[in-house]
Amino acid sequence: MRDLSQHPEFLAINTATLRQWPLERIIEACGRRGIRAIAPWHDDVERTGLARTRQLLRDWDVALCGYCRAGLFPVSSEAERAALSEHNRRVLDFARELEAPGVVIVAGGLPSSSRDLAGARAQVRDGVASLLDYAKTLSMPLAIEPLHPMYAADRACINTLEQALDLCDELDPARSGALGVAVDCYHVWWDPKLDAQIARAGRERIFACHLCDWLVPTRDMLNDRGMMGDGVIDIARLRGSIEATGFDGYLEVEIFSSADWWQRDGNEVLDTCMARYRTVV
Numbered sequence: 650m651r652d653l654s655q656h657p658e659f660l661a662i663n664t665a666t667l668r669q670w671p672l673e674r675i676i677e678a679c680g681r682r683g684i685r686a687i688a689p690w691h692d693d694v695e696r697t698g699l700a701r702t703r704q705l706l707r708d709w710d711v712a713l714c715g716y717c718r719a720g721l722f723p724v725s726s727e728a729e730r731a732a733l734s735e736h737n738r739r740v741l742d743f744a745r746e747l748e749a750p751g752v753v754i755v756a757g758g759l760p761s762s763s764r765d766l767a768g769a770r771a772q773v774r775d776g777v778a779s780l781l782d783y784a785k786t787l788s789m790p791l792a793i794e795p796l797h798p799m800y801a802a803d804r805a806c807i808n809t810l811e812q813a814l815d816l817c818d819e820l821d822p823a824r825s826g827a828l829g830v831a832v833d834c835y836h837v838w839w840d841p842k843l844d845a846q847i848a849r850a851g852r853e854r855i856f857a858c859h860l861c862d863w864l865v866p867t868r869d870m871l872n873d874r875g876m877m878g879d880g881v882i883d884i885a886r887l888r889g890s891i892e893a894t895g896f897d898g899y900l901e902v903e904i905f906s907s908a909d910w911w912q913r914d915g916n917e918v919l920d921t922c923m924a925r926y927r928t929v930v
């Protein structure tokens with residue numbers, strides 16, 4: 650297990666952690682602190698512009714550790730499916746332009762007014778398969794991120810690491826490096842099969858490690874994630890189990906926090922991320 654107090658270079662920031670700042674400011678602030686990588690959101694890159702984003706990343710010597718996100722596959726009409734496919738390809742094109750090492754895939758939940766969970770999951774399988782064909786033409790790996798089951802209806806009907814890995818094995822049985830998982834401690838920490846599934850994933854399948862904490866009580870299903878150390882997840886233990894596979898990538902802080910961290914000064918947020926990375930992660 651890596652000694653993070655000696656290795657600040659593995660810290661990365663998902664830009665959703667700093668929703669109070671525009672992308673330009675996040676890149677600059679990370680660059681000034683020596684934070685080497687970020688995972689931006691596609692909407693923010695579109696807003697900032699592809700060329701300007703690329704220039705800022707160069708100017709501040711900040712790389713991408715991932716790109717958020719494609720997916721949301723279950724739909725209720727062919728017209729929606731066509732529009733979605735176009736959008737997802739565009740996300741991958743942008744990721745490629747910015748030299749992202751991979752794109753995060755969030756499955757999507759039930760189509761509106763549907764109760765067909767099995768059907769939604771079948772749509773996810775078909776959607777990932779189809780996007781994977783395109784991703785391979787760009788040499789862009791896809792990282793399926795299982796989301797906590799509380800999001801099964803509205804965000805993602807892939808809810809455990811086991812389920813995500815089953816899909817990886819079905820669509821990429823050769824473990825080619827084209828398809829893997831993003832392990833976000835917020836979504837998987839509760840799972841009794843977690844250690845076994847991390848071992849099963851192995852280094853070839855774990856493309857990303859997302860960090861935050863689970864607060865008790867959690868006041869909002871989406872936007873009340875905690876800073877590492879403020880909740881109940883044994884983050885160091887989880888990181889140890891991930892790194893036991895040989896994972897040596899970035900540790901990406903991703904905190905959605907409308908009532909707390911998004912209300913603070915961004916500098917304080919980043920400084921706290923850096924401190925907790927050394928002492929808690």
Ligand code: ZN
Binds near residue numbers: 794831833859903
């Ligand atoms: Zn995540």
